[in-house]
Amino acid sequence: MLNVMHSNATETRSVYVHVPFCAHRCPYCNFTLIAGRPDLHEAYLDAIELELSRLPDVLEIDTLFFGGGTPTELNCQQLDRLFSIFQKKFQLIDGAEFSIEANPKDITSGLLEVIKRHGVNRVSLGAQSFDNQKLKVLGRDHQAIHIHQAMELLVPKVDSVSLDLIFGTHGESLETWHADLNQAIDLKPQHLSTYGLTYEKGTAYWKSLQSGALELTDEEVERNMYEHAIDHLTGVGFEHYEVSNFARPGFRCVHNQIYWTGKAFHAFGPGAARFVNGVREVNHRSTTKYLNDVLAGKSAVGEREELSPIDRARERLVFGLRRLEGVCIETLEEEVGFTVSEICGNEIDQLESRGLLQNQAGHIKLTRSGLLVSDSIWPRILVPNDG
Ligand code: SF4
Incomplete structure (x- = not known):
């Protein structure tokens, strides 16, 4: 079982690392990322090493979370270097939670070897659906078979595996959603996150909505799907512990609870937001601006806000x-x-x-x-x- 917490409200014992790369941008996504630029991976590693060097000491932490983007867009050698950079600076206590987000297609035995060697004990897989048509509508580059193959490799080797699922896509029925939930449950993840599809300004979906090429899913249909997820997942033993999150007992995401309980956390990488000593700082959101500035010896920070x-x-x-x-x-x-x-x-x-x-x-x-x-x-x- 994961999760030992030694933090109090004033210490900073959690680290978030933003890996801003994806093979392409999904049409509903407005995250900070740069798509289809593997040529920038090495510069990113150099920059993040420099960004980290501003911390004076080796710090002991309870949680380390690599999110994105898609961290597994980096190849095995690059991930190996990324983990080593952080492990030189941060010492994970016994029982700490070490998470990485991953694309189902990227899970190979080579990747598993790297993450196991570095002590990753939680993998969050961007599954989204088991319906290939729905995955196509979402613009994902994987199919259901890739989720099955990834889970076959991960479940026996990693303490906690989480699946992200999306509901409320265009034309989706309650039956499709029910089938998604059942297939997810069958794969025995310790954790599930379910999200209603949103149409964020600036995304390709948003433009399709404006032009009338897409219609919003009926609110009531979406609420029925959400309620169905709550009833079905809690009915098979998951704890519904946060609006979008469900866990088997003992497998709540420790890192995210740092955010929800207002505790401090470090953050690194393009667009990463940290909260330390009551001050929120956000790094440059543009990956190229972040890389240029940090590699030129300038600060990574784009915005600074001291909340009243x-x-x-x-x-x-x-x-x-x-x-x-x-x-x-x-x-x-x-x-x-x-x-x-x-x-x-x-x-x-x-x-x-x-x-x-x-x-x-x-x-x-x-x-x-x-x-x-x-x-x-x-x-x-x-x-x-x-x-
Ligand atoms: S894989 Fe995830 S982070 Fe990357 S574009 Fe798609 S939704 Fe966004």
Whole structure:
């Protein structure tokens, strides 16, 4: 079982590394990445080594997470170097969580050898669906067979494997989604993340929506799919522990809980956002700008924002409420130094009276109805209407 946490609120014991490469850009994706540029991999490794050199000491950490983009877009030799760069600077404690995101097509016995040798104990696979037609609609470059082959290699060798699944694609039925969930369960992952398809500004999907070539999936259909995932996955023993995340007991993602509980974390790579000593910094989002600046000895940081204590408290409340166990009001108020009504006026009471939040023995949490519309709740807390 993963997960030993030695951190307290002030220490920085988690590291996120952004690997900004993908073979191509999926039509729904607006992440920070550069597609089809393997020629930049070596420069990226040089730059990230330089970026890391600004940290003076070797630091002990609880979680290390390589995300993207697609970290496994790097070849085995390059991944080997990337892991070594970080392991020189960060010492993972016993029981630490060491995660990597991967594309199903990239999982080979060679890759498995590299990740095992470096101690990776959690792999998050961008499966998305087992329906080849749906995968095609999503513009993915893998097919169901690649997920099966990847899981055959990973499940016996890696402590925790997670599958990402998407629902609500154009023309998708509840039956297709049910079949996706069942196939995922059959492969015995320890963790599942389910996401409703979104149409972010600037993506190819967004443009298709604007031109009328694509239609939004009916909201009710999408909510039914989400509810079905909750009922089906919890029915077979997964814990629903965050809006989009489900885990077998003992296999919650430790790294993501750092974000949801407002703890500090380091971050490296293009577009990576860190939160250390109450300050949020975001590295240059353009990979080429990041590479040029860092390799020229300049700072990787593009934006710096010192959140006001009240804004921090609001974020802390929102992230806390994303977790199904909710927020203990007394602990939150003690940690952030504001009462809930100072944080967001009477929003919580209003959300409670509408049946979207519930207060159980001093814990506020989402109700089932709140879960289904959680995205509409967060802005009300982050920018409360005092009236
Ligand atoms: S593989 Fe993932 S990160 Fe890369 S373009 Fe597709 S959705 Fe975005």
